[in-house]
Amino acid sequence: MQKISLLAVTALVAIAPAAAMPPPLPPVEDKDAATLQAEMTSGSMYEELLVTLYLDRILKVDDYGPKLDAVIATFPGARDDAKRLYAERKAGKLRGPLHGIPILIKDNIEVKGPVATTAGSLALKDNVTDRDAPMVARLRDAGAIILGKTNLSEWANIRSDNSTSGWSAVGGLTKNPHALDRNACGSSSGSAAAAAASLAPLTIGTETDGSITCPAGVNGVVGFKPTVGLVSRTHIVPISHSQDTAGPITLTVRDAAAVMTVIAGSDPADPATAEADARKTDYLAALSPDALKGKRIGVLRDRIGDRADVTALFDAALKQMSDLGATLVEIADSRTGTEGLGAAEFEILMTEFKADLAAYLQTLPGTATPRSLADVIAFNKASPEELKWFDQSLFELAESKGGLDSPAYLAARETATRLAGAAGIDRLLKSHDVDLLVGVTNGPAWVSDLGKGDKFDSPGTSQLPAVAGYPHLTVPMGAVDGLPIGLSLIGTKWRDADVLAAGYAYEQASRKRVAPTYRASVPTRN
Numbered sequence: 001m002q003k004i005s006l007l008a009v010t011a012l013v014a015i016a017p018a019a020a021m022p023p024p025l026p027p028v029e030d031k032d033a034a035t036l037q038a039e040m041t042s043g044s045m046y047e048e049l050l051v052t053l054y055l056d057r058i059l060k061v062d063d064y065g066p067k068l069d070a071v072i073a074t075f076p077g078a079r080d081d082a083k084r085l086y087a088e089r090k091a092g093k094l095r096g097p098l099h100g101i102p103i104l105i106k107d108n109i110e111v112k113g114p115v116a117t118t119a120g121s122l123a124l125k126d127n128v129t130d131r132d133a134p135m136v137a138r139l140r141d142a143g144a145i146i147l148g149k150t151n152l153s154e155w156a157n158i159r160s161d162n163s164t165s166g167w168s169a170v171g172g173l174t175k176n177p178h179a180l181d182r183n184a185c186g187s188s189s190g191s192a193a194a195a196a197a198s199l200a201p202l203t204i205g206t207e208t209d210g211s212i213t214c215p216a217g218v219n220g221v222v223g224f225k226p227t228v229g230l231v232s233r234t235h236i237v238p239i240s241h242s243q244d245t246a247g248p249i250t251l252t253v254r255d256a257a258a259v260m261t262v263i264a265g266s267d268p269a270d271p272a273t274a275e276a277d278a279r280k281t282d283y284l285a286a287l288s289p290d291a292l293k294g295k296r297i298g299v300l301r302d303r304i305g306d307r308a309d310v311t312a313l314f315d316a317a318l319k320q321m322s323d324l325g326a327t328l329v330e331i332a333d334s335r336t337g338t339e340g341l342g343a344a345e346f347e348i349l350m351t352e353f354k355a356d357l358a359a360y361l362q363t364l365p366g367t368a369t370p371r372s373l374a375d376v377i378a379f380n381k382a383s384p385e386e387l388k389w390f391d392q393s394l395f396e397l398a399e400s401k402g403g404l405d406s407p408a409y410l411a412a413r414e415t416a417t418r419l420a421g422a423a424g425i426d427r428l429l430k431s432h433d434v435d436l437l438v439g440v441t442n443g444p445a446w447v448s449d450l451g452k453g454d455k456f457d458s459p460g461t462s463q464l465p466a467v468a469g470y471p472h473l474t475v476p477m478g479a480v481d482g483l484p485i486g487l488s489l490i491g492t493k494w495r496d497a498d499v500l501a502a503g504y505a506y507e508q509a510s511r512k513r514v515a516p517t518y519r520a521s522v523p524t525r526n
Contacts, residue, residue, distance in 0.1 A: 028053050030515055032251040033101045033201040033258065040089065040100055047082035047089070047100040051145055054102050058148070058199050066180055066518040069172040070193040072107050073115045074148035081145045088143075097258045097284065099143030103202040106191050107149040107171070108156055108237035109133050109246065119237040120154035120168025122386055123370050123379040130365075133235035134270075135204075135246055135263045142262040147200050150190030156211060157187040158239050158353055158398075162390040162453045165189055165215075169386050173448060176219060177516035178483055182445035183454065185214040191249045192219040196516050202259060203249045208239045208349065210462030212247050213474045217441035217486025220476050220514050222503070223249045224256045225462075226496050228469030230276050232267035235363075238356040240349050241272065242413065243466055251513065253475060253504040257283035260496065279494045289508045291501035293325030298432045300334050300439035300488075305458035307443060309480040314440050317477040317487050320510050321438070329432050337427065338464070341419040345467050347412035350398040373399050389451040420467035426492055436495075436502055437461075441474040441486030447524060461488040471496040473503045476513040481522050484514055 026045055028036070039045035055074060062068045085100045105111055108119040112132040118124040136146065151171030157163060165186030166174035174189040176182040177197040184193045188205025192215030195203045205212040207225045216223025224247045231246050238244055248259035264280035266273045299318060304311055318328055358372045370376045377395050380386040402409065428437060443458035465472035470493050474486035487506065491499040507513075 025053070028057060028201075029198045030251070031198070031201060033255045034097065034252070036101060036201055037097055037099070047086040047145070048079055050100065051078050051082040051102055051147065054147060054200055061197055062194070062199055066175065066177065068175045068177055068193050068197055070151055070174050070184075070190040070197065071104065071199060072118070072149045072151050072171045072190070075111070075113050075115055075146055077113060078102070078145055078147050085143055085145065095141070095143030096262070098139065098202075098262060101144055101202060102147040102200045103139060103144045103204065104148050104150050104191060104194050104200040105136060105146060105204045106152055106188055106206055108152060108206060109136060109204065110235040111136050111146055111149065113146075115149055117149075117237065118170045119156065120152050120170050121376070122169045122383055123376050125170060127364060127369055129235070131235060134232040134267045135236075138263050138265065144202070144262070150188075150194050150203060152188060152190055153186030156206065156208060156237070156239055158208075158349065159392050159395055160390040161393060162451055164389065164448055164450045164452065165454050166448070167389065167450060173450065175448075176445050177518055178220060178479070178514070179445065179519050179522045181447050181521045182483065183218070183448045185218045185442070185445065187211040188215045188249060192216045192221055192223065195219070195221045195249045195251060201251065202255060204246055204259075205249045206236060206244065206246045207466065208243045209345070209466035210460065212249060213441055213462050213472055213486070213488065214460070216249050217474045218445040218484060220479065220484030220516070221249055221251055222253050222256050222476070222507070223247070223474045224260065224500065225465065225472045226260060226264070227279075227471050227493050229272040229274075230264045230280065230494075230496060232265070232270045232273055234267055234269040238353070238360050240352040241356055242348055242352060243469065253473070253500060253507050254284065254287060257287055257500050257504070260500070281497050283497050283500050286497040287501050287504040289505050290325070291505040292321055295325070295436065295502065296327045296329055296434040297321060298329050298331045298428055298434035298437045300437055300461060301330055301332050302334055303459045303461055304440045305443050307457065307480070310440060310443055310458065310485055313478045313480065313485050314487070317506065317510065318438070321506055324505055324509055329434050331428060331432055331437075334428060337423050338419045340415060341424070341463065341467065344412040344416040344419065345463070347408055348416055350394070351401045351404065351406065351409040351412075354398045354401050355404050416467050420464050421470070424464045425468050425470055425490065429492060435491070436499060437490040439488045439490070441488040444480050444483035444485065461490065465490045469493065471499045473499045475503045475507050477510065478512045479514045481525070482514070482517065482519070483522060
């Protein structure tokens with residue numbers, strides 16, 4: 001990883017243009033992208049200094065100090081990109097709200113340059129493809145500076161039932177910045193912890209089922225899983241073409257909307273995105289503090305869990321939404337009619353992972369990389385570090401599955417699509433005459449215990465929108481014992497703008513995000 005010292009920061013300030021030189025060094029902690037953009041517009045900040053400040057913060061907070069292990073690598077060309085974008089700004093060429101803003105990318109997404117895309121696995125430690133995923137190319141074109149790659153649950157948490165979220169053989173175990181012994185959830189653990197710890201103002205995660213929303217929720221930041229097919233998945237290490245999507249993890253809904261406005265769009269190489277150009281909009285322009293006024297919101301009361309403190313936070317959030325003009329409709333039976341969804345989803349994930357991973361691996365340059373799931377299984381068996389904490393039982397089960405034309409898979413696809421979509425979210429919206437659904441994203445983060453799996457104490461809300469491929473936003477709604485809890489908003493397909501706008505309205509009125517304190521631990525409740 002590239003290291004930048006405080007001496008380098010001081011040297012940069014010494015040579016900074018007089019109009020942009022801030023005395024003393026400006027802080028970046030807890031600053032969102034919109035704030036930083038305003039500072040660059042005013043001249044109190046400039047691109048190269050901003051990049052250097054974040055690189056130094058990664059060094060102090062991630063590599064040393066609390067040692068979060070949220071960032072796997074940084075890009076040596078980030079400062080050169082910053083210089084170029086500063087020159088464009090001085091020449092009057094601004095690319096939009098992301099111009100000059102650093103961003104961290106989850107390490108299952110390819111980024112052009114000398115840094116490998118590993119998915120956290122030693123099997124891909126030399127996987128330097130030197131190509132941008134189309135989504136990353138869109139970010140570059142919008143002026144974002146690719147700062148580095150974030151840690152993740154290895155292979156996006158699909159290897160074993162006993163895996164610990166946030167651990168990879170390449171990056172180690174990502175820690176939750178609110179309490180260092182607590183889990184950061186997965187698989188986008190590094191992206192969410194990095195956003196919470198201000199290692200970059202913007203990050204990108206990916207989700208198959210809960211891998212954006214759970215990490216964002218337990219780390220106390222905003223996470224948005226868009227409609228599947230709104231964002232290209234090309235050159236992203238896959239699990240499931242039915243459910244995979246990338247999305248933003250940020251400090252604010254405004255920043256998430258700004259990122260979505262950039263990354264949404266069709267990609268000829270990803271058939272799922274055929275409608276994206278026709279469906280996308282300016283998500284930033286669609287935000288309004290009055291977006292909840294007149295809306296009918298269905299309350300997923302049966303997915304809260306049994307903790308009274310979490311329920312109290314949720315009830316307070318509901319009152320806030322009511323005060324903003326929303327009509328709340330209680331739903332006590334959100335699981336009725338969805339029996340069998342879990343088994344169908346599991347069959348889909350196992351079958352698609354085998355096929356989709358092989359298709360991805362066969363596109364990689366060079367000859368030293370694995371070309372199939374069977375190759376990865378063999379590599380792990382020969383690599384003690386890979387199997388140090390947990391097995392690869394899910395890999396082995398996936399390898400035993402048939403192809404995408406197998407009767408079991410086709411039946412599971414039909415069942416899951418129907419139960420999550422028409423008989424799930426769409427039924428709930430229609431039968432209760434509501435515009436959106438609201439629920440609790442997560443319970444408080446659990447203590448990480450390598451090799452012992454994860455300990456969720458809340459049913460959560462991720463499965464229905466994940467399997468249906470519908471939009472799901474989590475926004476901070478406070479904390480219990482200093483551990484963040486997220487509020488989930490869910491809509492039907494292509495209603496991404498409505499979901500973001502509703503979350504923005506709640507966020508602006510509530511202001512419930514809690515800054516991390518990097519404590520070693522917090523008391524554990526039974």
